[in-house]
Amino acid sequence: MATVYIYRPSAMANAIYSPELYINGELNFNLKIGEKYILNLLPEEYTFEIEPDKKYSGTTRLTLSLKANNLYYLRLDASLKIKNSLAYENYQRGFSLINIDDAQAIKEITKCCTQVNKGIADNNKSEKSSNEGFSTDKTHNPFAH
Secondary structure (H helix, E strand, C coil): CEEEEEEECCCCCCCCCCCEEEECCEEEEECCCCEEEEEEECCCEEEEEECCCCCCECCCEEEEECCCCCEEEEEEEEEEECCCCCCCCCCEEEEEEEEECHHHHHHHHHHHCCEEEECHHHCCCCCCCCCCCCCHHHCCCCCCC
16 A cells, blocks of 8 residues: 555635545545645555646646555645736635655644544545534633723
């Protein structure tokens, strides 16, 4: 098996968007900000793609030939560009999948991504606890002195 870490550092650009990741044309999961995903895949060639039906700028498609017992690190970068024109134009959203070297990826993952999500590709997707709910113990009156 080959192990692929996919992570998305915390950044303000497109923070509320969680783009879908497709592997070999099949939807796998959404890439949430500040999280990492671990995939255990058979050694072969894979195409990783961010929402192929959207017109995002950036490198939204990346093909890797995975080898057994190797680690791979993919980072999802986000950008948001505003066109300077007289008429209103939509923001240009961008996502880029980047193959990152081990040392840099480990440093970045340590800083940004504490939540581990196992990818669907290895059939071990973790779920967040649903026991956390609203509690007045976690709130306070901002006007109380």
